[in-house]
Amino acid sequence: MITRRPRRNRKSAALRNMVAETSLSVDNLIYPLFLIEGENQKIEVASMPGQYRWSLDQLLPEIGACLNLGITTFALFPAIDEAKKDKMATESHNPEGLYPTALRAIKQAYPEAVLMTDVAMDPYSSDGHDGIVENGQILNDETLEVLGKMALTQAEAGADIIGPSDMMDGRVGYLRETLDAAGHTQVSIMSYTAKYASAFYGPFRDALDSAPKAGDKKTYQMNPANRREALVEADLDTEEGADFLMVKPALAYLDVIRLLADNYDLPIAAYNVSGEYAMVKAAAQKGWLDGEATMLESLLSIRRAGATSILTYFAREFAELGK
Numbered sequence: 001m002i003t004r005r006p007r008r009n010r011k012s013a014a015l016r017n018m019v020a021e022t023s024l025s026v027d028n029l030i031y032p033l034f035l036i037e038g039e040n041q042k043i044e045v046a047s048m049p050g051q052y053r054w055s056l057d058q059l060l061p062e063i064g065a066c067l068n069l070g071i072t073t074f075a076l077f078p079a080i081d082e083a084k085k086d087k088m089a090t091e092s093h094n095p096e097g098l099y100p101t102a103l104r105a106i107k108q109a110y111p112e113a114v115l116m117t118d119v120a121m122d123p124y125s126s127d128g129h130d131g132i133v134e135n136g137q138i139l140n141d142e143t144l145e146v147l148g149k150m151a152l153t154q155a156e157a158g159a160d161i162i163g164p165s166d167m168m169d170g171r172v173g174y175l176r177e178t179l180d181a182a183g184h185t186q187v188s189i190m191s192y193t194a195k196y197a198s199a200f201y202g203p204f205r206d207a208l209d210s211a212p213k214a215g216d217k218k219t220y221q222m223n224p225a226n227r228r229e230a231l232v233e234a235d236l237d238t239e240e241g242a243d244f245l246m247v248k249p250a251l252a253y254l255d256v257i258r259l260l261a262d263n264y265d266l267p268i269a270a271y272n273v274s275g276e277y278a279m280v281k282a283a284a285q286k287g288w289l290d291g292e293a294t295m296l297e298s299l300l301s302i303r304r305a306g307a308t309s310i311l312t313y314f315a316r317e318f319a320e321l322g323k
């Protein structure tokens with residue numbers, strides 16, 4: 001006779017819900033949005049169906065609609081005109097630039113919106129790299145200065161959470177000191193702690209026209225072969241004053257999310273990146289996968305792996321389900 005029957009706990013939706021070990025709510029989600037110059041622009045990203053490059057006038061009502069759906073936190077990424085890019089990413093700390101102007105306008109319209117910003121040189125760099133390029137090398141310590149100015153400009157424009165995505169050594173400590181010295185002690189840092197050199201960023205680089213002009217990002221982003229190295233990065237970020245540790249991408253790196261969740265007391269975030277979104281959308285458009293069910297299962301798996309917060313292009317679609 002079979003006495004142990006695990007199926008008993010699965011016999012109805014009510015019981016399945018009662019014994020569910022993981023939950024997923026809109027409170028866990030951060031919505032990345034792409035910003036472009038101009039007016040009256042809402043241009044779909046070809047490789048990311050349902051995601052757009054928004055001009056500020058169009059972005060404002062979109063954020064309003066998302067707030068009404070319960071999304072509280074937004075991660076904004078700017079697409080900068082090629083003519084404004086240079087080697088030193090000067091435009092990244094122009095207080096009158098596209099990005100700080102948008103941050104101020106969003107904060108003024110929706111003071112309750114939590115705004116996360118991206119700190120890295122690539123959207124503003126004529127080389128398309130996250131740091132300063134000299135003779136084919138990415139300079140680390142010289143880049144920190146640019147990142148510091150960028151973060152300060154963003155904090156002054158109203159950023160709540162700074163997200164350094166550049167993977168330069170020492171940047172979390174440098175940014176914490178720079179922000180604190182200017183009185184921004186309440187601005188948080190969500191560090192891209194374990195950011196891997198990943199093929200899954202392709203659609204994002206299409207959206208921002210930010211692909212490297214030469215070479216790749218393997219001398220600063222992590223090798224996908226490595227797990228223990230994430231502990232080195234997490235130790236440093238924790239010591240340097242990060243408020244959140246992020247793993248990116250999410251789905252191909254669930255083991256790394258679990259590793260950090262088990263070893264650190266800070267909240268863990270995960271970035272369900274553009275390529276992960278594109279794969280689900282492409283298969284759903286072909287009728288090869290149930291897009292909604294696949295989205296829900298993917299997001300739940302990231303929570304189960306140990307992430308508190310998930311940056312995901314699915315945020316609005318999930319919120320619209322009213323779960």
Ligand code: PBG
Nearest residue numbers: 120122165200201204273274275
């Ligand atoms: C740039 C940055 C990237 C992403 C977020 N910030 C791309 C990269 O490192 O090349 C990728 C996000 C995504 O793919 O959704 N510093």
